[in-house]
Amino acid sequence: MRLVIQRTSGGKVDVDGATVGDIGPGLMVLVGFGKEDDETLPGSKVWKTLIEKMIGLRIFEDEEGRMNRSLEDIGGDILLVSQFTLYASCRKGRRPSFTDAAAPDLARCLCDEFTADVTAKAPGRVATGKFGAMMNVDFVNWGPVTIILDSKDFS
Template identity: 45%
Template sequence: MRVVIQRVSHASVTIDGACKSSIKEGFLILLGIEEADAREDADWLCKKIVNLRVFDDENGVMNKSILDTNGEILVVSQFTLMASTKKGNRPSYIRAARHETAVPLYDYFCNELSIALGKQVGTGTFGADMKVELLNNGPVTICMDTKNKE
């Protein structure tokens, strides 16, 4: 699994002109899933994400987690994170998981993240044409890949 985590002042996802989810201060997470990914990868990411200390403390130092700030999370599936650009100019998405694998793992990830956060996370709709808006705060953008855990 691969994520791009953006610390945001606010974010939203719109589908067919209707707002599906929106959050205030917190994380917008773009999530890519490949066939080899499993629930253990989701569990590891959830733990890392909620404990990631990238929010300012009273001294302006990034020392607080999203749990400390009572922030919100919006998760958007993004198979293009699994793109391979080694050959040619057109990315290959062969590493991206098929729906049968990706949808249950996306749902599991969002559910486990909600449990770890202690509140519901916002979501997009898997496979939909989504319009994502955000105000990146910092900017702070962190990339994680479960293939690089160690």
């Protein structure tokens, strides 16, 4: 599982011209699952660690302008967007290979469970894109601040 976490002052996801999810200040998170991920991932130690790490990252500024506050501290929102391209391999040629990404049916289930678990722990609202859809994601990367969490780093 990979998470690309970006601090945002707000964002939204549109599908077919309609907004399907929007948030205020908080985190814009791209979520991807790899072929090594399976149905045992939800509820596992690494699963819980990544959720706690994401919500607890101290990447919001305090009164002195230092990144010292977490999403919990500011009561921020989370926008989760599934993105299989996080597992793109560009080792050969110019066309990315996506063979390292989880199969769509499994990824959909994992994404749904991830969303439910994040929603249960998030201090603010949780919004999502639409799995498998062509989405327009619009947000301001506030800082900019971008953090990548990969489950292989926490196993």
